[in-house]
Amino acid sequence: xxxxxxxxxxxxxxxxxxxxxxxxxxxxxxxxxxxxxxxxxxxxxxxxxxxxxxxxxxxxxxxxxxxxxxxxxxxxxxxxxxxxxxxxxxxxxxxxxxxxxxxxxxxxxxxxxxxxxxxxxxxxxxxxxxxxxxxxxxxxxxxxxxxxxxxxxxxxxxxxxxxxxxxxxxxxxxxxxxxxxxxxxxxxxxxxxxxxxxxxxxxxxxxxxxxxxxxxxxxxxxxxxxxxxxxxxxxxxxxxxxxxxxxxxxxxxxxx
Amino acid sequence: xxxxxxxxxxxxxxxxxxxxxxxxxxxxxxxxxxxxxxxxxxxxxxxxxxxxxxxxxxxxxxxxxxxxxxxxxxxxxxxxxxxxxxxxxxxxxxxxxxxxxxxxxxxxxxxxxxxxxxxxxxxxxxxxx
Amino acid sequence: xxxxxxxxxxxxxxxxxxxxxxxxxxxxxxxxxxxxxxxxxxxxxxxxxxxxxxxxxxxxxxxxxxxxxxxxxxxxxxxxxxxxxxxxxxxxxxxxxxxxxxxxxxxxxxxxxxxxxxxxxxxxx
Numbered sequence: 001x002x003x004x005x006x007x008x009x010x011x012x013x014x015x016x017x018x019x020x021x022x023x024x025x026x027x028x029x030x031x032x033x034x035x036x037x038x039x040x041x042x043x044x045x046x047x048x049x050x051x052x053x054x055x056x057x058x059x060x061x062x063x064x065x066x067x068x069x070x071x072x073x074x075x076x077x078x079x080x081x082x083x084x085x086x087x088x089x090x091x092x093x094x095x096x097x098x099x100x101x102x103x104x105x106x107x108x109x110x111x112x113x114x115x116x117x118x119x120x121x122x123x124x125x126x127x128x129x130x131x132x133x134x135x136x137x138x139x140x141x142x143x144x145x146x147x148x149x150x151x152x153x154x155x156x157x158x159x160x161x162x163x164x165x166x167x168x169x170x171x172x173x174x175x176x177x178x179x180x181x182x183x184x185x186x187x188x189x190x191x192x193x194x195x196x197x198x199x200x201x202x203x204x205x206x207x208x209x210x211x212x213x214x215x216x217x218x219x220x221x222x223x224x225x226x227x228x229x230x231x232x233x234x235x236x237x238x239x240x241x242x243x244x245x246x247x248x249x250x251x252x253x254x255x256x
Numbered sequence: 257x258x259x260x261x262x263x264x265x266x267x268x269x270x271x272x273x274x275x276x277x278x279x280x281x282x283x284x285x286x287x288x289x290x291x292x293x294x295x296x297x298x299x300x301x302x303x304x305x306x307x308x309x310x311x312x313x314x315x316x317x318x319x320x321x322x323x324x325x326x327x328x329x330x331x332x333x334x335x336x337x338x339x340x341x342x343x344x345x346x347x348x349x350x351x352x353x354x355x356x357x358x359x360x361x362x363x364x365x366x367x368x369x370x371x372x373x374x375x376x377x378x379x380x381x382x383x384x385x
Numbered sequence: 386x387x388x389x390x391x392x393x394x395x396x397x398x399x400x401x402x403x404x405x406x407x408x409x410x411x412x413x414x415x416x417x418x419x420x421x422x423x424x425x426x427x428x429x430x431x432x433x434x435x436x437x438x439x440x441x442x443x444x445x446x447x448x449x450x451x452x453x454x455x456x457x458x459x460x461x462x463x464x465x466x467x468x469x470x471x472x473x474x475x476x477x478x479x480x481x482x483x484x485x486x487x488x489x490x491x492x493x494x495x496x497x498x499x500x501x502x503x504x505x506x507x508x509x510x
Contacts, residue, residue, distance in 0.1 A: 014262050022262055072273075099261040107261055143355040162270045162277060166482060169394060199397035202485075205404055208474050209344065210280045225347030231404055232348070238401035268480055284475040290414060291468035293422060294461055298503050300425050301457070304445050305509040311441035318430035319437070327426030334422060338415040372416050379420040382447060383428055 005031040007082055008089035009040050011052060014100050022100065024091070025049075031086055038066050038077035041092065041104070053103040061218060064154030068104050069093040074159035074216050095159040111155055114171045117197050118179030123190025141186040148181035148226050150219040157213035157223050163206050170206035171198070173213035173223030180226040183233060195237045204230060283340045289333035292326075342368030403470050403493065410467025417460045445510070454507045462500045469496035 006028045014022035027048055029040040038056055045052045056066040059078050066077045071091050082090070098106035128135065157173035158164045164172045171179075179198060183191045198204040207227045214224040271277045303314040317323070345367050346360035358366075429440035447453050469492040477485055 016260055016262070019262075096264060099263050101261055139355045140352065143352060143357070162478065165267065165270060166478070166480070196397060199401055200394045201398035201400055203394070205398075205400035208280075208284070208478055210277065211344075212274070212276050214347070215276065222347060225350070228344065228348035229350070231401075232408070235401045235405040235408070238397070239405070241397075271478070281475075284471055284478070287468040287471035287475070290418060290464065291472065293418070293426075294465055294468070294499065297421060297425055297461065298499060298506060300444070301448055301503070301510065302506045304441070304448050305506050308438070308441045308445055311444060312434065312438040315430045315440045315444075316432060316434060316437040318426065319432040323430070324427070327422055331419060331422045331426065334414065334418045337411075338419060341411050341415040368415070372419075375416045376420040376423075379417070379424060380428070382453075383424045383443060 005086075007031040007040070007086050009037075009044065010089055010091045011041070011044070011104065012091075012093040012100075013052075013103055015051070015102060026089070031082060033081070033083040033086075035082045036078050037068075037070055037075070037080040037082065037090060037092060040082060040090075041077065053105050055105055062152060064152035067095055067154045067156050067159070069096055069159065074156040076154060076156070076218050079218060095155055097158050097161070097165045098155070106155075108155070111153075111158060111172070111175075114175040115153070115178065117171060117203075118175050118182075119190060119194055119197075120175075120178040120182060122182060122185060122188045123193060124187075125189050135187040137186055144186070145181045145184035148177050148184070148221055148223075151178055151181075151221050151223075152219055154218065156216045156218065157221075160212040160216040162210060162212075163208060167202050167206045169200070169202035171203045173207075173227065174221075176204055176207070176230055177221055177223035177226040180230040180233075183230065191233075192237065195234050198230060199234050199238060204234060207231070283336065286333040286337040286340075289330045290337060293330040293334070296326075338368075338372060342372070403466070403489075406463060406466035407470035408467075410463035410465070410470075413460045414464040414467050417456075418464060421460075448507070448510050454510070458503060458507055461503055462496075465496040465499045466493070469493050 009027045009029050010024045011027065012022055013019070013025045027044045029043055032039075038059065041052065041054055042056070045054070054066070054068070056078065057063040058065070061076055061079050064076070067074060068077050069075075069092065070077060070080045071085065072093075074095060077092070092104065094100045094104045094106045098108070098110070101107050151174055153174060155174065161173055163170050176198065179194045182188050183194055204227060207224075209224060209228060211224045214222045217223065267273065271281045300311075300314060300318075303311045318327075342364050346358075346363040349363075349367065351358040351363060351367075425444075429444055431437045431440055448457065473485075473488045473492040476488055481488065
């Protein structure tokens with residue numbers, strides 16, 4: 001009878017009540033080639049060590065909760081198959097560039113804050129009455145922003161971006177891509193309000209186009225491309241305001 | 257100290273962590289070599305301003321091995337700048353034809369390699385004719 | 386710089402201006418500078434005095450023509466600002482973030498000095 005194959009998972013452990021420093025703990029997990037890293041962590045939590053703390057929900061690459069560093073790479077653990085690592089041990093850490101709350105769970109507060117800064121929703125000056133129907137959009141208009149609307153806020157791009165790591169004022173790939181998504185939406189009228197935020201010193205200009213955000217994105221959003229387009233849009237807005245200082249391009253008082 | 261969040265230490269040598277970061281740094285550093293060449297180019301033009309004799313003397317000095325090597329390094333750095341810059345063009349300046357985005361290879365040729373080769377041919381023709 | 390409750394700046398900055406020069410300079414440098422290096426680094430220089438004199442003549446004839454002067458001024462100036470911006474951000478990425486403001490002086494100041502020098506040189510040809 002064949003012996004059950006196993007694979008080693010080294011989990012980053014940190015419990016704020018008892019630990020002053022993080023440590024790594026190794027677990028032997030039964031190896032199944034259909035399993036992903038998230039299955040292995042769930043198995044550890046269910047059968048070996050209930051104190052392991054991690055976030056997950058949908059298990060199918062939609063919710064964006066299970067992002068972690070897998071052997072140093074930001075990954076959705078629900079999409080990282082054990083067979084791609086077997087027979088070598090897998091080191092799992094919380095996403096870098098975020099404070100660690102507990103074990104594999106990071107603090108998302110700063111990210112949520114930056115997301116709100118770009119006003120990721122449709123802004124209208126004139127709101128049509130519902131009896132007038134929807135704001136119509138052609139397929140060509142949809143194509144302008146559709147790619148950037150696929151973001152699931154998994155924050156992998158924040159872990160791949162070195163600028164996020166050393167510049168607190170930088171809004172980061174996902175937030176900027178989402179801001180750009182609304183700026184490119186033909187139904188939206190909030191462009192100058194958003195650019196007001198994006199034009200701040202390092203908010204967007206801190207990006208030096210390393211491009212790794214786009215490489216790690218599980219939804220092919222291409223935040224790197226979106227940010228360069230947003231910079232070009234921002235530069236146009238800047239010169240427009242320079243030429244026409246009062247309310248240039250601004251349909252409403254820019255920013256609060 | 258316990259009871260709070262854990263902040264991982266700042267990584268000073270972050271650019272060594274991933275091959276992509278090293279490639280990024282190489283791309284950024286091309287600008288140092290380009291800047292150095294631009295200064296030499298202005299010196300060359302300044303010599304022309306002084307007179308043809310001074311310019312001839314300077315062009316003779318530039319033919320030494322040291323200067324050739326320096327120019328070869330600057331050329332390699334600048335060509336790398338060109339290649340990496342054009343690689344970014346389809347992402348940074350997407351062109352839409354209706355619902356479809358112009359495919360990246362075509363965008364690179366239309367907005368990058370085409371103009372580059374044309375300009376290079378015109379300049380070399382101007383210098384060599 | 387005034388900062389909001391998030392600790393981030395609350396007002397637009399002039400970064401857009403420098404980025405615009407960087408961006409335009411990147412295009413100019415990509416398209417023109419390799420050919421410039423081929424010309425002034427390899428094709429025109431020569432160890433033979435007669436050939437060097439002929440090279441100088443060609444260069445003087447070219448650089449003396451005003452459309453060429455305009456191209457040289459545009460390409461070199463924008464490329465200088467491209468380099469200045471990229472060098473500044475590289476130094477910031479390498480850990481000199483606290484000097485972000487100060488670095489503008491040597492970087493953009495240097496590019497501006499190069500522009501003035503170049504303009505004077507071209508004026509004199």
